[in-house]
Amino acid sequence: MSHEVYIVGVGMTPTGKFADTSLHQLTATAVRAALADAGATARDVDMACFSNVAASYLQGQHMVAGQVVLRDLGILGVPIINVExxxxxxxxxxWLACQSVxxxxxxxxxxxxxxxxxHADRAKSFEVFGGGFDVTRQNELLAYLARLNQAAGVPMEEGASSERSIFMDIYAALAVNHMQRHGLTQRQLAVVASKNHAHSVHxxxxxxxxxxxxxxxxxxRAITYPLTLxxxxxIGDGAAAVLVCNAAGLQRLPGAxxxxxxxxxxxxxxxxSDDDAAQAITHRAALAAYECAGLGPADVDVAEVHDATAFGEVLQTEALGFCAPGDGGRFAxxxxxxxxxxxxxxxxxxxESKGHPIGATGLMQIGELTQQLRGRAGPRQVDGARVALAENGGGFxxxxxxxxCVTLLGTARPGRA
Structure with missing residues (x-):
């Protein structure tokens, strides 16, 4: 049995505020594009995994969202797994789709x-993020953030604003802790944000x-120190789809x-402990991915990382081994x-500029990197990209x-299978 896995189709919608576009329509656009990219049809799909976080809270679709939105696309009868x-x-x-093939x-x-x-009520949109931690221990989380801020001499604002999610408070506290311990500056965070917004132009x-x-x-506009808007x-609406296959499936797609x-x-x-970088979650995921692929950080040509804030990128470039712990700001x-x-x-x-439609974000990263490795990224193409890395994290x-989750992708070997 071959254990090789290939991406053969990707499809993405824009990210934005699409008040008149339904979850069904967003899904259909992404899935049809991915199937067309692969030269496949809905009948070729042996199983599907549907990712969504907010439909239960914001649209009242409490269960079977995947079966609901994929049915009209002809993906039915096969295993469909709903993922949160x-x-x-x-x-x-x-990850589940790759495991399956x-x-x-x-x-x-x-x-x-x-x-x-x-949502018409912005506060309701931000409330979705309020379930991304142990809600029975919210007071412990707030006390931890307050300790980080206090140690750095930064007063923590009382309560969470209706104009931001609690994760902005989390990232801000982690950032001031990094500033205190490693000398990270607010200007270095601004360098990261400026760089990413410059990339988004293309x-x-x-x-x-x-x-x-x-x-x-x-x-x-200040969000919560040291973060500005x-x-x-x-937050945004959007969808992404990726079709993967094994060697047997690849033989059925001569145009892919x-x-x-x-x-x-x-x-x-x-x-x-806070200072145990060797056991940090992204670092452990990265080490496992590098070992599986027989590669290291120096082999990566291009990366998409989870920059829910500019500090997120600083933190993850360190954890992925692209620079030494504490050097993420200077690296940028x-x-x-x-x-x-x-x-x-x-x-x-x-x-930071592409947007963060929670249930689609990680697949949007994969879609971007797939096009980079195909040499189809246009003005934002990384010359000679052969190995790409995606890092996507969630909750706290x-x-x-x-x-x-850390994923490594590479240009497919000659011979295809």
Whole structure:
């Protein structure tokens, strides 16, 4: 049995505020594009994983969302798995699809994520994020964030604003802790945000496509120190789909342009001290992915990481081994992560400008990197990209994400299978 896994089709919608577009319509656009990209039909799909977080709370679709939205597309009768794993839901759906074709239980599997996050009541949209941690221990979480802020001499605002999710408070507290321990500066965070907004100018699917200078980012509306508005990912509606197959499935798609899945590792958090970087969740996922692929950080040509805030990118570039622990801010400031740098990160514009439709985000990362490895990314193409990495995390328990997924993709070998 072959254990090889290939991406053969990707499809994405733009991310934005689509009040008159239903979850069904977003899903249909992404799935039809992915199938067309592969030269496949709905009848070729042996199983599907549908990723969504907010439909229960915001649209009242409490159950069987995948069966509901995929039925009219002709994907029915086969196993359909509904996936919720916070902001890592889409990459979890991708992991499940890869596991299915790797095991041989399916020759072709579809991972699709779709989200309708915009609501007339903005506070209701932000409330979705309020379930991304242990709600029975919310007071413990708030006390932990307060300790981080107090240690850095930064007063924590009382309560969470209706104009932001609690995760902005989490990222802000982690950022000030990093500033205290490693010398990270607010200006370095602005460098990250400015870089990602500059990348987004070249991405027609991005929610926001205006460039921001570093000084403009610093002068942006304060969210919660040290974060300003352009450093934070906007919520959005959107969908993405990825079709994967094994060697047997690939033989049925002579017109496909495959990309190899070199590794896809999904892990959950462990109890650890704040200064134990070796046990950090993303670092463990990255080590597992590198070992599976027989590669290391130096082999990566382009990466998409979970920059729900600019600090998220700083944190993850360190955890992925792209730079030393504590050096993420200086790494960005060096220009290394910009398009044309030694390791471009978030050339799609990242979540900060592309938007963050929770249940679709991880698959949007995979879609972007697939096109990079195919050489089809247009003005944001990374020259000679042969190995790509996606990192997608979600939730928060104790002092880190609840779940993290790291995926390595590579140009498919000659011979296709």
């Amino acid at each position: 794993n916070a902001c890592a839901s889409a990459s979890t759906a991708f 790797r095991s041989g239980s399916a020759d072709m599997a579809l991972a699709v994520g779709a989200e309708k996050l915009f 991405n027609p699917l991005a929610q926001y496509r205006r460039p921001w200078s570093v000084d403009e980012v610093l002068a942006g 352009p450093m934070c990912a906007p 342009t495959p990309v190899a899945v070199l590794a896809c590792e999904l892990v959950s958090g462990l109890p650890r 400031e060096s220009g290394a992560t910009s398009l044309g740098g030694s390791l471009p990160v978030n050339v799609s514009g990242g979540l 328990i104790e002092n880190e994400e609840a779940v993290a």
